[in-house]
Amino acid sequence: LPPRISYFPNFITAEEEEFLMRKVYDAPKIKWTQLSNRRLQNWGGLPHSKGMIQEPLPTWLQSFMDRITESTGAFTATTQPNHCLVNEYRPGQGIMPHEDGNMFYPTVSTITLGSHTVLDFYKHINDEDCDTLSVEDRHIGSVLLERRSLVLVQDSMYKTHLHGIKEVACDTLSQSIANLDHTEHSLGDQLPRDTRVSLTIRHVNKTTNISKSISLFGKHKK
Numbered sequence: 257l258p259p260r261i262s263y264f265p266n267f268i269t270a271e272e273e274e275f276l277m278r279k280v281y282d283a284p285k286i287k288w289t290q291l292s293n294r295r296l297q298n299w300g301g302l303p304h305s306k307g308m309i310q311e312p313l314p315t316w317l318q319s320f321m322d323r324i325t326e327s328t329g330a331f332t333a334t335t336q337p338n339h340c341l342v343n344e345y346r347p348g349q350g351i352m353p354h355e356d357g358n359m360f361y362p363t364v365s366t367i368t369l370g371s372h373t374v375l376d377f378y379k380h381i382n383d384e385d386c387d388t389l390s391v392e393d394r395h396i397g398s399v400l401l402e403r404r405s406l407v408l409v410q411d412s413m414y415k416t417h418l419h420g421i422k423e424v425a426c427d428t429l430s431q432s433i434a435n436l437d438h439t440e441h442s443l444g445d446q447l448p449r450d451t452r453v454s455l456t457i458r459h460v461n462k463t464t465n466i467s468k469s470i471s472l473f474g475k476h477k478k
């Protein structure tokens with residue numbers, strides 16, 4: 257795959273995985289947003305092009321975000337992760353190919369809990385010679401995300417490629433899995449999916465606080 261993807265198997269222990277799962281499922285029901293093909297939780301504020309109104313992150317989450325910063329060097333002093341999106345996928349659920357966009361620093365880090373998945377990468381639809389190709393013809397490779405792993409997607413893989421997860425209940429590992437040698441699995445393995453919870457940890461470029469945002473949205477008249 258083009259630069260760059262970094263894969264860290266067993267980034268967290270089984271106990272830490274259980275701890276994080278418990279924290280996610282202990283969150284109040286109102287914290288969940290139900291989409292047609294998955295559920296999600298937002299931590300740190302709602303990303304918005306005018307600036308994310310920052311909310312304090314719980315310490316259980318902040319400590320894992322700090323570990324990513326300290327152990328990977330993927331974020332700089334001024335681009336510390338400040339946002340976490342929790343996605344829950346049941347077997348057969350996924351996410352359409354998309355780009356994460358310029359609200360975020362061009363690094364995304366994802367911790368996978370509960371089940372593996374396969375993250376697929378595609379050439380961008382705006383690429384020359386690409387506009388006539390089908391989605392499958394634009395597929396350039398995939399990464400197997402095992403439970404407890406961390407993956408970093410940076411640079412051109414972030415900026416000029418799309419990523420997505422197929423809506424299947426079982427993955428058959430093919431040649432297109434770029435990190436197969438760094439996993440516990442082999443070519444041809446069939447891996448049924450269980451419920452997967454992912455923590456997508458990013459730096460939101462533009463942030464604001466509540467008083468700044470009130471004036472930003474024009475409600476603050478003197």
Ligand SMILES: O=C(O)CCC(=O)C(=O)O
Nearest residue numbers: 341343351356366454456
């Ligand atoms: O669940 C994942 O690993 C990917 C989530 C994702 O791409 C997103 O929320 O933008």
Ligand SMILES: [Fe+2]
Nearest residue numbers: 354355356419
């Ligand atoms: Fe994404």
